[in-house]
Amino acid sequence: MEFFGLDCRFERFDAPLPIHGARVLAGQWSALALAVAEAKGRLVSLWGSDERATGDGFAVSAAYATADGLLWAKLGLDAAKPAYPDISRFFPAAVRMQRAARDLVGIEAEDAADDRPWLRHGAWPADYFPLRFGNTGQERFQAQADAYPFVPVEGDGVHEIPVGPVHAGTIEPGHFRFSVVGEKVLRLEERLGYTHKGIERRFMGMDTDEGARLAGRVSGDSTVAYAWAYAMAVESLAGVKVPERAAWLRALLLERERVANHLGDLGALGNDAAFGFALAQFSRLREDWLRLNRECFGHRLLMDCVRPGGVARDLDADGCAQLRRQVADIAREVAELKDIYEEHAGLQDRLVTTGRATPELAQRLGLTGLAGRASGQAADLRADFPWPPYDGLAVTACTHRNGDVAARVAMRFDECFASLRMIDALLAGLPGGSAREPVLVMRDGAGAGWVEGWRGEVFVALETNAQGRIARCHCHDPSWQNWPVLEHAIIGNIVPDFPLINKSFNLSYSGQDL
Amino acid sequence: MWHILKYIARRGRVTEPAPEPLEGTHRPAHPVHDEILAILGRALAIRQVDAGSCNGCELEINALNNPYYNIEGLGIRFVASPRHADMLLVTGPVSRHMELALRRTYDATPAPKLVVAVGDCGGTGGIFGESYASCGRVSNVIPVDVTVPGCPPPPAEILAGILAAVRARPPIEAEPATFEPGFN
Ligand code: SF4
Numbered sequence: 001m002e003f004f005g006l007d008c009r010f011e012r013f014d015a016p017l018p019i020h021g022a023r024v025l026a027g028q029w030s031a032l033a034l035a036v037a038e039a040k041g042r043l044v045s046l047w048g049s050d051e052r053a054t055g056d057g058f059a060v061s062a063a064y065a066t067a068d069g070l071l072w073a074k075l076g077l078d079a080a081k082p083a084y085p086d087i088s089r090f091f092p093a094a095v096r097m098q099r100a101a102r103d104l105v106g107i108e109a110e111d112a113a114d115d116r117p118w119l120r121h122g123a124w125p126a127d128y129f130p131l132r133f134g135n136t137g138q139e140r141f142q143a144q145a146d147a148y149p150f151v152p153v154e155g156d157g158v159h160e161i162p163v164g165p166v167h168a169g170t171i172e173p174g175h176f177r178f179s180v181v182g183e184k185v186l187r188l189e190e191r192l193g194y195t196h197k198g199i200e201r202r203f204m205g206m207d208t209d210e211g212a213r214l215a216g217r218v219s220g221d222s223t224v225a226y227a228w229a230y231a232m233a234v235e236s237l238a239g240v241k242v243p244e245r246a247a248w249l250r251a252l253l254l255e256r257e258r259v260a261n262h263l264g265d266l267g268a269l270g271n272d273a274a275f276g277f278a279l280a281q282f283s284r285l286r287e288d289w290l291r292l293n294r295e296c297f298g299h300r301l302l303m304d305c306v307r308p309g310g311v312a313r314d315l316d317a318d319g320c321a322q323l324r325r326q327v328a329d330i331a332r333e334v335a336e337l338k339d340i341y342e343e344h345a346g347l348q349d350r351l352v353t354t355g356r357a358t359p360e361l362a363q364r365l366g367l368t369g370l371a372g373r374a375s376g377q378a379a380d381l382r383a384d385f386p387w388p389p390y391d392g393l394a395v396t397a398c399t400h401r402n403g404d405v406a407a408r409v410a411m412r413f414d415e416c417f418a419s420l421r422m423i424d425a426l427l428a429g430l431p432g433g434s435a436r437e438p439v440l441v442m443r444d445g446a447g448a449g450w451v452e453g454w455r456g457e458v459f460v461a462l463e464t465n466a467q468g469r470i471a472r473c474h475c476h477d478p479s480w481q482n483w484p485v486l487e488h489a490i491i492g493n494i495v496p497d498f499p500l501i502n503k504s505f506n507l508s509y510s511g512q513d514l
Numbered sequence: 515m516w517h518i519l520k521y522i523a524r525r526g527r528v529t530e531p532a533p534e535p536l537e538g539t540h541r542p543a544h545p546v547h548d549e550i551l552a553i554l555g556r557a558l559a560i561r562q563v564d565a566g567s568c569n570g571c572e573l574e575i576n577a578l579n580n581p582y583y584n585i586e587g588l589g590i591r592f593v594a595s596p597r598h599a600d601m602l603l604v605t606g607p608v609s610r611h612m613e614l615a616l617r618r619t620y621d622a623t624p625a626p627k628l629v630v631a632v633g634d635c636g637g638t639g640g641i642f643g644e645s646y647a648s649c650g651r652v653s654n655v656i657p658v659d660v661t662v663p664g665c666p667p668p669p670a671e672i673l674a675g676i677l678a679a680v681r682a683r684p685p686i687e688a689e690p691a692t693f694e695p696g697f698n
Contacts, residue, residue, distance in 0.1 A: 124647075130647070137645045137646055138645060138646070140646065143614070165611075166615050168595070170562040170575050171572065172564050173612055194566070194611045194612050195564070195567070196609055197607055197645075198645040198648055201645060201647070202642060202643070220567070220569040277522070279579075280581055283576075283579065284582065286577070287581075287582050294668075301570055301573065303665065510567065
């Protein structure tokens, strides 16, 4: 297929969503970025790879979401001087991804304005690239001096507040540099990468079954989304279609993951606005939810439940009945708690207009997923490209336009109810048959998976080598797009509201640090 | 307000007895509370450090605050600074980028201090292992008293690990402090 009048053929992957891939030339690389931007498409991901093992040079890949599905464009790069045209001109979200690709593979975006390292701090030297052919990832280096140049803000009465990497609560590590006047935030600069633990290097050489476990541990709160996107990538590579029952069970697991996270966040958001009752009640509901996960699927967070070829464990009639009963109970409780939230003037006062990301800003910076939908960006893969079983569930993307904390809270309530409805429909109509199909992995193949996780779209690009093992696996978290928007949403707010605003986005550190 | 009170009254108490320190049968909450008091002379203050986890372990640690486990009721609380902590609860394979921050957090914790490594990653490096980016298990970076295996371990097992570390610690020799009301 051809897209945007470009003279290059995209091949469709054997995936349930429309995903296409092509090798492009340097001119087409930029032309495609421009065309997608003009058509109001999104940059999903950008990553690099070293293909010298198979006689090619380096490569840079970009994945775009368009009205026709996902386009994965790969540009081969010169082995001696691997550089490619910068696309952050069209997609601001590309900046950090390009910096990360340089840190890991050593490929450069030409004329990029920001050339500071992103994932590399002081743990390895600037001339070491862990994903390069010839490096094993087992190299050890003396810690280097790490003087990261934050952008300074000057002016009368401006001072800086550094926070992290170790935070005050039980959350992931990262560094925030606030420039403030009095209590008001003028600027926030994030520095992430603290939990970089070499996931992409770890994938290389694994067999695809082992890779499934690793993919499920990129970001613990989205383990189902990752495991499904990864499984979809393996299956598209192998040309395997999963049994209908397996697809339904996967959707059931994904929606249960969404509800679990929304329950947790709704409680934590109430708590961050000094409404402790909310935390107590929502965390109680979340615990009920996780306990039944364990009973029915063997794991509270549903890790390793989705496997290439299907699901690890089938559900019996008893389990179905229990799950349906719980859906009804939880829906009733959440409805009552929603009333309490709405009646509570003091709570609403903290949420409304706090941490706004306007629809214009969201569009320009590429805000995605749940946070994007709270700022009027209607994209939701379950509604836009309904793959089985979503095609039978009549999913519509919930949206709000205010883009403040209140909108992101409202999104969670809306999506919680929508997912509960879907879970009930999935359980009521669960088709029979097997829940897993054997998968024979192809050598020298490529596959891709794309799933709407609770936070937003999770994308996995997978390539195998001549032994049928993983040559390269890139996992993309929607947090890459959304972290930079948080820097804008906080501007003009007071420092004490940062935890609340941050929580309302609830972005992943591990998922973007890899 | 009326709505909130009604909601609370209808749900009642759901708190469950605390687990026996690592494995074993359930026991009522109060002995645990008493034991912590006998050993420490006060509530146990824990500083949690994510040294590179996937966040799965943090989700289960956070669950300890829910009404089922109600750890504050047992005299255990999470504190915001290592300077206020008796125990560090550390997760993750320690990423090289967190190595220094973890060491500094450990150094900032007043002695005698306890360290509990949570999860397969904290205990062994887990699926991430050791590499250019990962130091592997927590004990490769700071001394560890107790490890809690699991990926992630469920909250009750994390709690059992915490209690096991407290119990293994020699009781403080000093006289139990006598407090004059109004002077502390
Ligand atoms: S033990 Fe499991 S849940 Fe915990 S950090 Fe490691 S991979 Fe994540």
